[in-house]
Amino acid sequence: MEENKDEFYIGYLDEVPVKTKKSIKRFVLFSIGVIIIIATVFSLTQNTFKNSTFELTTSTKIMGVYHEMPYPMLKVKTSENTFKNILLLGFGKLSVNPYLNKIRKEVPELSGSMLSIEGNLIYYNGKTLLQVTSDEKINLIETANSKRLPISNILVEGIELKGEVIDPKCYFGVMKPGKGKIHRSCAVLCISGGIPPVLATTDENNISEYYLITDQQGQPIHKEITPYVGKPSLLKGNVVQIEDWYQLRIDVNTIKDLELPSRIY
Amino acid sequence: MGLDYQTVLWNKQKKTYDKWIAITMLIYLICFIGITILTNPETSIETLIIRAFGTLAIALLHIILAIGPLTRLNPKFLPILYNRRHLGVSMFLAALVHGGFSIFQFHSLGTTNPIYALFTSNIEYNSFTNFPFQVLGFFALIILFLMAATSHDFWLKNLSPKTWKRLHMMVYIAYGLIILHIFLGALQQQPSWGSIGVLSLGFIVITSLHLSTAFKESKLDKSKTSHVDDGWEYVCTTDEIPEDRAKIFIVDKERIAIFKYDQKLSAISNVCKHQGGPLGEGKIVDGCITCPWHGYQYLPHNGQSPPPFTEKVSTYRLRLIGKKIYVLPKALAEGTAVEPVIL
Numbered sequence: 001m002e003e004n005k006d007e008f009y010i011g012y013l014d015e016v017p018v019k020t021k022k023s024i025k026r027f028v029l030f031s032i033g034v035i036i037i038i039a040t041v042f043s044l045t046q047n048t049f050k051n052s053t054f055e056l057t058t059s060t061k062i063m064g065v066y067h068e069m070p071y072p073m074l075k076v077k078t079s080e081n082t083f084k085n086i087l088l089l090g091f092g093k094l095s096v097n098p099y100l101n102k103i104r105k106e107v108p109e110l111s112g113s114m115l116s117i118e119g120n121l122i123y124y125n126g127k128t129l130l131q132v133t134s135d136e137k138i139n140l141i142e143t144a145n146s147k148r149l150p151i152s153n154i155l156v157e158g159i160e161l162k163g164e165v166i167d168p169k170c171y172f173g174v175m176k177p178g179k180g181k182i183h184r185s186c187a188v189l190c191i192s193g194g195i196p197p198v199l200a201t202t203d204e205n206n207i208s209e210y211y212l213i214t215d216q217q218g219q220p221i222h223k224e225i226t227p228y229v230g231k232p233s234l235l236k237g238n239v240v241q242i243e244d245w246y247q248l249r250i251d252v253n254t255i256k257d258l259e260l261p262s263r264i265y
Numbered sequence: 266m267g268l269d270y271q272t273v274l275w276n277k278q279k280k281t282y283d284k285w286i287a288i289t290m291l292i293y294l295i296c297f298i299g300i301t302i303l304t305n306p307e308t309s310i311e312t313l314i315i316r317a318f319g320t321l322a323i324a325l326l327h328i329i330l331a332i333g334p335l336t337r338l339n340p341k342f343l344p345i346l347y348n349r350r351h352l353g354v355s356m357f358l359a360a361l362v363h364g365g366f367s368i369f370q371f372h373s374l375g376t377t378n379p380i381y382a383l384f385t386s387n388i389e390y391n392s393f394t395n396f397p398f399q400v401l402g403f404f405a406l407i408i409l410f411l412m413a414a415t416s417h418d419f420w421l422k423n424l425s426p427k428t429w430k431r432l433h434m435m436v437y438i439a440y441g442l443i444i445l446h447i448f449l450g451a452l453q454q455q456p457s458w459g460s461i462g463v464l465s466l467g468f469i470v471i472t473s474l475h476l477s478t479a480f481k482e483s484k485l486d487k488s489k490t491s492h493v494d495d496g497w498e499y500v501c502t503t504d505e506i507p508e509d510r511a512k513i514f515i516v517d518k519e520r521i522a523i524f525k526y527d528q529k530l531s532a533i534s535n536v537c538k539h540q541g542g543p544l545g546e547g548k549i550v551d552g553c554i555t556c557p558w559h560g561y562q563y564l565p566h567n568g569q570s571p572p573p574f575t576e577k578v579s580t581y582r583l584r585l586i587g588k589k590i591y592v593l594p595k596a597l598a599e600g601t602a603v604e605p606v607i608l
Contacts, residue, residue, distance in 0.1 A: 004506070006508075006509065006510070006548070007344050008547075008548040008555070009340075009344050009347070009552065009561055010550065010555060011276070011278045011279070011344065011347035011348065011559060012274075012276050012278070012560050013278075013560075014276075014277045014278075016278070019341070020341055020343075020344060023341035023342070024342075024344050024345065026287055027342065027345060028289075030421050031291060031328055032288075032289055033288065034328075035289055035292060035293045035296075036292065036293075036325045037463075038290075038293070038320070038323075038463055039293045039296035039297040039321075039324075040296060040300060041322070041459040041460060041462075041463050042316070042320040042459075042460060043296070043297045043298075043300035043301045043304070043305075043464070044300060044392075045431040045455075045457035045460045045461065046308075046316070046455065047306060048303065049305055049306075049307035049308045049309070049312075050307060050309070050495055051307045052307075052399060054309075055457065059484055071505065091374070092373070092374025092375060092377070093374050093375035093607065095378070096373075107279040107444070109460070126451070175309070175312070175370065176307070176312045177312075177454070178306060179371060180454040181398075181450065181453055181454050182450055182451060182454045183370060183371070184386075184387055185371055185386035185387050185397065185399060186370070186371040187382070187384075188377075188386040188387065189371075189375040189377060189382055189386050190375070192376065192377075192386075193375045193376045206401075225372070231395070239399075259396075261453070
């Protein structure tokens with residue numbers, strides 16, 4: 001086709017006029033260049049992801065002392081006189097409680113019992129959680145012995161803590177990021193579904209601490225706290241230490257929404 | 266041209282077009298995923314998929330929105346308009362992967378129905394900063410779905426071109442919803458000048474192209490023809506219309522195209538029956554006026570598509586005095602034969 005011909009493109013014809021073809025080649029190359037720039041900018045401007053881990057495809061069997069203070073945990077011996085309390089969670093956005101019903105029927109006095117549980121580990125920043133997906137993977141090893149239960153101590157009374165109420169399952173590994181506004185709806189569903197609410201705080205040295213949130217009597221809180229989930233908030237209450245976990249006992253009605261930009265503390 | 270329908274009427278150009286859509290999408294995904302893994306290796310596969318496909322959909326949407334005005338400003342871009350629907354469907358699929366994964370990740374596997382949870386897990390609809398941004402993305406995805414689902418000519422014909430066009434103009438509502446979805450979601454949690462800059466630049470480019478097109482079109486709409494006493498209007502001289510091409514005028518508030526071909530002149534409505542393409546920017550090919558958008562054809566003397574096709578557009582009477590062309594502004598019934606003016 002001659003260069004100076006009055007070109008006209010018709011899509012269903014096989015031939016594309018010469019000058020039109022050149023223009024389209026330039027447009028396609030330009031678009032690909034733009035696409036690469038956009039991909040580069042969007043990928044490079046993401047916040048750094050945490051090195052949290054969720055072992056979705058790996059099952060781990062752990063053995064330890066079951067307790068509820070008030071949330072189900074397994075106290076696991078990691079070395080001589082050293083224990084780690086592993087928070088137990090159910091599949092998806094659910095509590096572990098439905099998976100414990102079977103063994104609760106078999107063992108009425110479950111707290112203090114030695115159990116072996118197989119599930120998927122979640123861990124980050126010194127905290128470990130276990131996702132349980134089947135009641136068949138929970139087995140009794142030894143019957144209850146209250147001496148094996150962790151000791152709780154009131155550490156501080158009337159403390160005010162700024163932080164974000166998170167759902168620990170996502171925060172400690174299942175999702176990245178498992179915090180902030182993007183994740184708020186998910187965290188609300190997790191906590192409504194029975195996953196314990198946790199207050200994540202960060203001090204001026206960028207050291208984070210985590211508090212399992214309960215009511216003033218140390219009983220579980222779930223739906224009542226959802227208006228504050230995923231938002232910077234101020235919580236006031238008593239801190240109780242249960243070995244390697246802190247518990248913050250609060251009156252939900254005293255939580256203050258700090259109305260600050262959504263970010264983790 | 267709308268007589269019977271196949272899923273896709275493949276031809277060489279469509280295959281080439283689709284090949285480049287796939288290559289472009291693949292390049293984007295490889296770049297985004299590769300750079301993220303290299304620079305931010307602690308990411309998770311779910312987050313990578315959600316973000317890669319979400320940002321890909323935004324990038325494609327900008328290209329799609331630029332195509333319309335680009336072709337109005339420069340006909341050399343017409344080939345990218347020809348198969349824009351496939352690009353639109355590809356963009357919807359990318360958005361669907363983003364939305365589908367997000368709904369599964371953030372709203373499923375709980376005690377509540379995921380769609381119900383999407384609307385109710387954050388109910389701060391009265392707050393701008395805490396607004397549930399997911400809802401905006403959901404409605405945008407519904408619009409994109411409706412557009413993708415009705416993109417075939419079957420729906421164009423059955424919904425009527427006017428309704429179809431209105432439905433597909435909702436892409437601008439989807440664009441607005443998506444921009445808000447991003448600014449009230451991802452960019453609120455991790456604001457970055459780079460991402461804000463890309464989106465702002467995209468908005469400026471799209472808006473500028475549309476304003477430029479609107480300015481160009483408004484100049485045409487404002488152009489006046491000269492009234493003469495007996496109802497005829499003077500439009501131009503024969504020299505002003507290139508051979509096998511047309512010139513567009515506004516008469517009786519309608520755009521008409523006057524074509525010059527084979528030492529003859531004919532006038533028809535400027536609006537193609539297929540998607541409202543500008544017939545006056547088309548060309549006489551094989552004796553037929555050929556629409557620049559998708560190649561729909563009409564016979565110049567009667568505005569009818571050649572058999573077996575059935576589309577018809579209005580025709581107009583012309584008169585030639587010396588080299589001066591006059592038109593009778595009243596449109597004749599669609600498909601009415603009018604003897605061409607002989608030059």
